[in-house]
Amino acid sequence: MALKVWLNDKLVDEEQAKISVFDHGLLYGDGVFEGIRVYDGKIFELDAHLKRLCDSAKVIRLGIPMDHNTLAQAVKKTVKANNLVDGYIRLIVTRGIGDLGLNPLICKQQSLIIIAATIQLYPEELYEKGLTVISGATIRNHPLALPPQIKSLNYLNNILAKIEAIDSGAGEVIMYNHLGYVAEASGDNVFIVKGGVIYNPPVQSGSLEGITRAVVIRLAKAKKIGVVQKDLTRFDLYTSEEFFLTGTAAEVIGVVNIDGRVIGDGKPGTITKMLREKFFEYARA
């Protein structure tokens, strides 16, 4: 069945959901977006996603063409129009139509796109077996070049790293920052476990402030598991007892091998599995 897509101020059929070739979202990757899950018909952490979208937009001096409540309603209407029960929403705001120059300020009207569909990032068996990852040579954007907290339409930095993973047959790539500390995966946040404590790089080390990350930290703390934010090195990852990634699309997935080093007993660890379970309990509650 054809999807209904929200375009600017209304729902249209998928075939009518088109934007101009002069949209600066296309010409320059000038825009911001969110990926949001729907579980059992409920939109997961919608307020947190809208807040992050607004923060990203503010930093790049992009107006959001609707207030928070109207935007939340538009997202809900799009989910409803597509009868989406379990799925994935892509919410995009681009700079809009301009000319062939860079100047964003001549773009008078932002484009707003909401797609409600489905996503399966990894085959189900990988969640059981765990992922093999590599350390990427491509570093995460220098925070003084483009703050990694902005969820912008320009993902070339992450795409270059992802290509490294694909070339080497790995499921994901770990990206480091300009100082050599762990930043994040190409589309997920990084966690390790050592001595029963969970460690995770601070967002200032060069990662997106993941919404799944925040939920998983809350769930771990509720289980009285210590969660410490500190800079992590390649050594820390190699010698971790458990290793997992979090993200809207990936959810919570164990890592069992990095650069040929086996993590734990080569299967997703106990804390990883418990947090994955708690995550779904919370998401479906």
Ligand code: PMP
């Ligand atoms: N880092 C990057 C670069 C991402 O694109 C994402 C989202 N896919 C994440 C981390 C995870 O963030 P969230 O849990 O909010 O999806």
